[in-house]
Amino acid sequence: MMITADVLLRVLSLCVVLAGAETLHGIARTLLLVPRIGKERAIKLSALTGSILALAICLVLVPTIGLAGARQHLLLGLVLALFMAGFDLAIGKLLMRKSWQKLWPDFDPRTGNYLSFGLAFLVLVPLLVSWLRA
Secondary structure, eight states: OOOOHHHHHHHHHHHHHHHHHHHHHHHHIIIIIHHHHOHHHHHHHHHHHHHHHHHHHHHHHHHHHOOOHHHHHHHHHHHHHHHHHHHHHHIIIIISOOOHHHHGGGGOGGGTOOHHHHHHHHHHHHHHHHHHHO
């Protein structure tokens, strides 16, 4: 498949939709779940619900990109995961003014954060979508 401006625009749109949805998801977690079940449990639960949210969005948008084959779908997943990791770091650093030392634990499952598992799942989501749509 040739990478065209249309494909790039569709991939960028998917990235922006995922980032927006995950931002709203994080706000909902903070406002609704943390006060009820605590921060630790809310973070663990949101890794699952965030993955389900990403899958739902990708079920709708990935087929419109027009990819073919496992390699292209995995490459898209890698782009999505890298974009979301960068977005998470940018929000933490620029908007929330966190230090790098406070940002890195978000990616470390040993600290009770499962963001890295969510990103690994995101790499596989477009491929999963292609299998489900086949």
